[in-house]
Structure formats: structure tokens, C-alpha cells
Amino acid sequence: MTGFILRRLAQLIPVLLIASFAIWAMIFAVPGGPVGMMVGENATPEEIAAATRKLGLDRPIPVQYFNWLTHAVTGDFGQSLHSRDPVTKLIGERLPATLQLALVSILVALVIGIPVAITGAVKEGSWVDRLLNGWNALALGVPTFWLGILLILLFSVELRWLPSASRYVPLWEDPNQALRSLILPGLTLGLYVSGILARFLKASLVSEARADYVRTARAKGVSERQIVGHHIMQNALLPFITIVGLMVANFIGGAVVTEAVFTYPGLGRLLIQAISTRDYPLIQGCIVVILVIYMAISLIVDILYAVIDPRIEYR
Amino acid sequence: MTVQEGVLTKRRRRPLPPLGFIISLGFLTVVIFGAVFANVLPIDPLAQNIVDSLKPPSGSHWFGTDELGRDIMARVIFGARTSLVTAAGAVIIAALIGVPIGLVAGYFGGWRDTVLMRFIDVLLALPNILLAMALIAVLGRSQTAALIAVGVAGVPSFARIARAQVLTLRQLDFVSAVRGFGCSSSYIMFRTILPNILSPLMVQVIVLSSVAILLEAALAFLGVGVPPPTPSWGEMLRTGKSYLYEAPYYAVLPGLVLTLTILSFDTIGKQMSRALDPRSGGGTPGELERAGP
Numbered sequence: 001m002t003g004f005i006l007r008r009l010a011q012l013i014p015v016l017l018i019a020s021f022a023i024w025a026m027i028f029a030v031p032g033g034p035v036g037m038m039v040g041e042n043a044t045p046e047e048i049a050a051a052t053r054k055l056g057l058d059r060p061i062p063v064q065y066f067n068w069l070t071h072a073v074t075g076d077f078g079q080s081l082h083s084r085d086p087v088t089k090l091i092g093e094r095l096p097a098t099l100q101l102a103l104v105s106i107l108v109a110l111v112i113g114i115p116v117a118i119t120g121a122v123k124e125g126s127w128v129d130r131l132l133n134g135w136n137a138l139a140l141g142v143p144t145f146w147l148g149i150l151l152i153l154l155f156s157v158e159l160r161w162l163p164s165a166s167r168y169v170p171l172w173e174d175p176n177q178a179l180r181s182l183i184l185p186g187l188t189l190g191l192y193v194s195g196i197l198a199r200f201l202k203a204s205l206v207s208e209a210r211a212d213y214v215r216t217a218r219a220k221g222v223s224e225r226q227i228v229g230h231h232i233m234q235n236a237l238l239p240f241i242t243i244v245g246l247m248v249a250n251f252i253g254g255a256v257v258t259e260a261v262f263t264y265p266g267l268g269r270l271l272i273q274a275i276s277t278r279d280y281p282l283i284q285g286c287i288v289v290i291l292v293i294y295m296a297i298s299l300i301v302d303i304l305y306a307v308i309d310p311r312i313e314y315r
Numbered sequence: 316m317t318v319q320e321g322v323l324t325k326r327r328r329r330p331l332p333p334l335g336f337i338i339s340l341g342f343l344t345v346v347i348f349g350a351v352f353a354n355v356l357p358i359d360p361l362a363q364n365i366v367d368s369l370k371p372p373s374g375s376h377w378f379g380t381d382e383l384g385r386d387i388m389a390r391v392i393f394g395a396r397t398s399l400v401t402a403a404g405a406v407i408i409a410a411l412i413g414v415p416i417g418l419v420a421g422y423f424g425g426w427r428d429t430v431l432m433r434f435i436d437v438l439l440a441l442p443n444i445l446l447a448m449a450l451i452a453v454l455g456r457s458q459t460a461a462l463i464a465v466g467v468a469g470v471p472s473f474a475r476i477a478r479a480q481v482l483t484l485r486q487l488d489f490v491s492a493v494r495g496f497g498c499s500s501s502y503i504m505f506r507t508i509l510p511n512i513l514s515p516l517m518v519q520v521i522v523l524s525s526v527a528i529l530l531e532a533a534l535a536f537l538g539v540g541v542p543p544p545t546p547s548w549g550e551m552l553r554t555g556k557s558y559l560y561e562a563p564y565y566a567v568l569p570g571l572v573l574t575l576t577i578l579s580f581d582t583i584g585k586q587m588s589r590a591l592d593p594r595s596g597g598g599t600p601g602e603l604e605r606a607g608p
Contacts (some may be wrong), residue, residue: 141578146570253442
């Protein structure tokens with residue numbers, strides 16, 4: 001088991017190295033290079049020389065990259081060019097907001113996606129199934145940002161029930177306010193994720209339903225509810241776990257867009273602001289953090305899968 | 316009905332006549348027609364008329380007017396051109412890079428496979444909208460940058476499909492026969508194998524078109540895609556969002572056209588993959604590949 005985890009970690013290393021090198025190299029895309037970025041356009045040659053030394057740009061490229069990497073590993077991405085705050089501090093302020101949105105969206109996705117998948121699988125081929133398939137196609141096909149706008153039009157502009165722009169209020173400080181701010185973005189992102197969840201879970205359920213042990217259980221006279229809830233569901237969840245990684249990718253992308261629709265102060269919006277002001281250290285920091293979160297979740301999922309499914313060998 | 320029965324009846328039933336497919340095809344024909352002939356039509360997406368700003372849909376402006384008094388319908392039609400050109404360019408880039416990578420990796424295997432697929436893993440290390448945003452951060456904001464960014468994000472799916480197809484084909488007799496004649500590896504890859512994997516690649520072209528249109532719109536919506544004043548659906552949604560109280564139709568109508576275009580591509584892609592592989596349920600792998608918006 002330990003060997004399996006270690007090998008899985010070892011596989012990540014080349015990907016992380018190449019990706020981090022690409023992210024580091026972004027800084028050279030700035031007009032005027034990293035030095036111009038630091039001293040501005042009207043700098044004297046002395047200022048430029050001083051900045052070059054300070055940034056370590058007079059050293060060989062591999063050394064420069066290695067220096068950046070060692071700082072990055074300890075969570076130091078330098079200063080934002082715009083606010084001059086440490087990048088880590090800015091990201092730290094936004095991360096809880098995104099996590100809170102993620103939590104609510106996952107809840108929404110589970111509450112909608114699981115019943116849709118089970119009903120679709122049990123009634124496969126019926127008109128209910130076709131209706132639910134259509135619903136799923138919509139959940140997947142309607143762009144998140146347009147869905148968000150439609151929800152704002154209905155709940156904020158017409159009905160005036162909920163705010164159109166969401167603030168970040170920590171759930172534990174003021175649950176009521178926090179939820180009011182989170183319902184619309186959570187619904188927008190959650191509906192999209194529920195589409196993916198339902199589609200895969202249903203496919204998984206349907207293929208498990210054809211297995212011999214289901215026939216045996218039915219022959220024994222086990223109730224249909226027991227068969228679906230216990231026998232099929234438990235086995236169907238296994239292949240389903242493998243697509244969680246894919247869902248996380250969809251989820252992160254969806255979160256960036258959702259935050260933009262509701263002007264929600266999360267990590268995604270920080271990244272967009274950073275890109276539009278060409279704040280490279282901040283862009284690098286955001287992308288590295290997202291990359292690491294994404295890879296960590298994929299890794300955990302793989303390990304979980306191996307732990308849960310006794311049929312997988314760790315060799 | 317039990318689950319088991321459901322499975323069996325579904326397998327025996329013949330597919331319904333694909334009405335959705337015909338509607339989708341019709342809708343896309345209209346969109347493509349509009350995009351191609353936008354110049355010839357008596358419309359101007361840039362003509363401003365401040366007096367007529369934010370007017371609701373009427374006989375003279377079917378989709379209403381925007382904050383500068385420009386005709387929204389004209390902008391939607393020219394937006395179709397931006398969308399389709401970006402998507403087409405992106406799909407071509409993705410195919411030109413992805414297919415050879417997949418062919419070489421699958422055909423030779425060994426270290427070439429390891430190196431190339433590791434490179435693909437790096438591209439997959441970020442959700443594709445973030446990869447596109449990172450590329451735009453480097454390239455600056457322009458239509459070309461949007462096109463390249465969306466194209467690069469599509470490379471992995473072509474590479475993976477081509478590779479998987481090659482792995483099954485390279486064992487077959489006709490490939491061994493060509494090899495027996497003493498033909499070069501590149502001849503076998505591009506002249507023998509490639510023509511035989513064109514159908515699944517064509518499905519991927521359709522699937523990726525829908526992904527590319529969505530991604531382009533999402534980038535524009537985030538304010539990092541095709542820059543204004545070029546009409547773009549995503550940009551219109553972005554601006555329209557600021558006028559939800561005064562002019563709700565502003566964001567709704569362009570969004571509707573965008574959504575219908577994406578759904579049409581999805582429907583056609585599904586139908587094509589079902590025709591190619593009747594055993595599959597018709598779900599397209601790419602539907603979930605879009606990772607994001």
C-alpha cells in the first residue's frame with residue numbers, strides 16, 4: 001500500500017516540475033520583462049541594474065528557477081505588483097470564500113444528482129428516464145454564466161428575494177446572511193455539477209444492475225429497495241469514484257465563472273483581476289494553488305479507490 | 316418495473332427518429348449562414364445611436380438595442396462569426412497538434428509514448444478554462460490569443476483518441492501487410508492508419524466545436540477573451556449583466572442563441588457517435604471534457 005502511494009506520488013513529480021517551470025517562465029512574457037515590471041518604464045540604467053541584481057536575474061536560468069521553486073514550495077510567491085501585498089496573504093483571504101461556495105454547490109449537486117441518477121436507472125427506458133436525460137443534458141449544456149444570469153433575473157430582479165451580487169460572509173458568523181449570499185451561486189454551480197454526477201452515477205448503476213449477484217439477490221426474494229439501495233448502489237459507487245477527478249476539474253472551472261457572474265470574492269475572481277492587471281506574481285500564485293488543490297484531490301481519490309476496492313492490487 | 320427489466324427493454328427498443336438532430340442541424344445551418352453572410356446583410360453591429368439606447372425588442376430592432384444604441388440582433392449575427400471562426404481555428408490547431416502526438420505515441424509506444432503522454436498530462440494538469448486563461452495571460456488579450464488558448468486546451472482530447480485508435484489498429488493484418496512491404500513508419504501512420512481513424516476524429520471535431528464555442532464565450536464573459544468592440548456572445552453577456560434591471564433581454568437573447576448553438580453541436584455529436592458505435596448509449600466523452608463553464 002505504501003509502495004502504491006509512493007509510486008503514485010512519483011508519477012506526479014515530472015508533471016509538477018514541467019508545469020511549475022511553465023508557470024515560472026510566464027514572468028518573462030511581461031512587456032519589459034520582470035525588471036521593467038518592477039521599476040516601471042522610466043527607470044534609469046542604474047535602477048534597472050539594481051533591480052536585476054535584486055531579482056537575481058543576473059544568475060543562470062536554472063538557478064533562477066530553482067530559487068523561485070524553493071520559495072514557492074514554502075508558499076512564498078512574492079508581492080502583488082498592484083497592491084504590494086504578499087501574494088500568499090491575498091490568496092489566503094479568498095480561499096475560504098471559494099471553499100464555502102464549493103461546499104454549498106456540492107450539497108446542491110448531491111441533493112439533485114443522486115435522486116435523478118437512481119430514478120433514471122430504476123425507470124430506464126421509460127418516459128421519466130427520458131425526461132431526466134433531457135434535464136441532465138440541459139444541466140450540462142446550458143453555460144453556467146447564462147444560467148446564473150437567468151437565476152438573477154428571476155430571484156433578484158423579478159421576485160426580489162435574493163441579492164444579485166454575493167458577498168462573502170463566513171457561515172459560522174452569520175449563517176442567515178451567508179446562505180442568502182450563497183443560494184444563487186451555489187445553485188448555479190451545483191446544477192451544473194449535478195448533471196455530471198447524475199450521468200455517470202446512472203451509467204454505473206445501470207451496468208451494475210446487469211450483474212449476476214443482482215439476479216441472485218432477486219431470486220432470493222430480496223426487496224427491490226434493498227437491491228437498489230444496498231447491493232447495486234454500493235458497487236456502483238466504486239467506478240463512480242474514478243470520475244470524481246474529472247468532476248473536480250469541471251468544478252474548479254465552473255467556480256471561476258460562477259464567481260464572476262455573482263461578483264463573489266473568491267479565488268477565481270482574484271485570478272481574473274490578476275490577469276486583467278497583468279499582475280504576474282499573483283497569477284502564478286493563484287494557478288499554483290489551484291493546480292496543487294486539483295492534483296491533491298486526484299491523488300486522494302486514487303488512493304481512496306485503492307483502499308475501498310479490495311480487487312485493486314497495489315503492485 | 317425492475318431495474319433489470321428496464322435494462323432489457325431499453326436494449327431491444329429501436330432509437331426514435333432523431334427529431335432533435337434535425338432541429339439542431341436546421342438551427343446550426345441558420346447560425347452558420349448568418350455568420351458567413353453577415354457582411355452582405357443590411358445590418359451594422361457597430362452603428363451607434365445613443366438616443367435609441369437600451370430599447371426593448373421591437374419591429375425595427377428584433378432583439379432590442381444595447382447601451383450604445385447598437386442593434387443587438389446585428390451583434391448576435393456578427394458574434395456568431397467571431398464564435399465560429401474562433402472555434403474552427405481552435406479545433407484545427409487542436410487536431411494539427413493532438414493527432415500527430417497521438418499517432419506517434421500509439422504507434423511507437425516505448426519512450427516516445429511516455430514522453431508525449433507526460434506532456435499531455437501537463438496540459439491536463441489544469442482545468443481547460445484555467446489553461447486557456449494562463450495562456451492568455453502570457454499572449455495578451457486578442458482574438459488570436461483566444462483562438463490559440465482554446466486550441467491548446469483541446470489538444471489532449473485529440474491526442475488521446477488518436478492514440479487509443481492506433482493501439483487497436485496497429486495489430487491488424489492490413490497494417491502488418493503494409494509494414495511487410497517495407498513502407499516507412501510515417502507512411503504507415505499518416506497514409507495507412509490515419510484514413511482509418513478519421514470517423515472517430517470527425518466526431519471529436521464536432522464535440523470539440525461545442526467545447527470551443529463555450530470556452531470562447533466564457534473567456535469573453537470573464538473579460539479575457541476577444542476584446543471589444545468586436546461583437547462576441549460572451550462579451551454581450553458580460554455587458555448585458557450590468558443592465559439586468561433596465562434591459563433584461565440584453566443578456567437573455569444572446570445567451571439563448573449561444574446555448575442553442577452549444578446544445579445543437581452536442582446533439583449532432585451524440586448522433587454521430589451513436590451511428591458509428593451503435594452499442595454506445597450515444598453519450599459523448601467530450602461532453603464532460605469541457606471542464607468548466
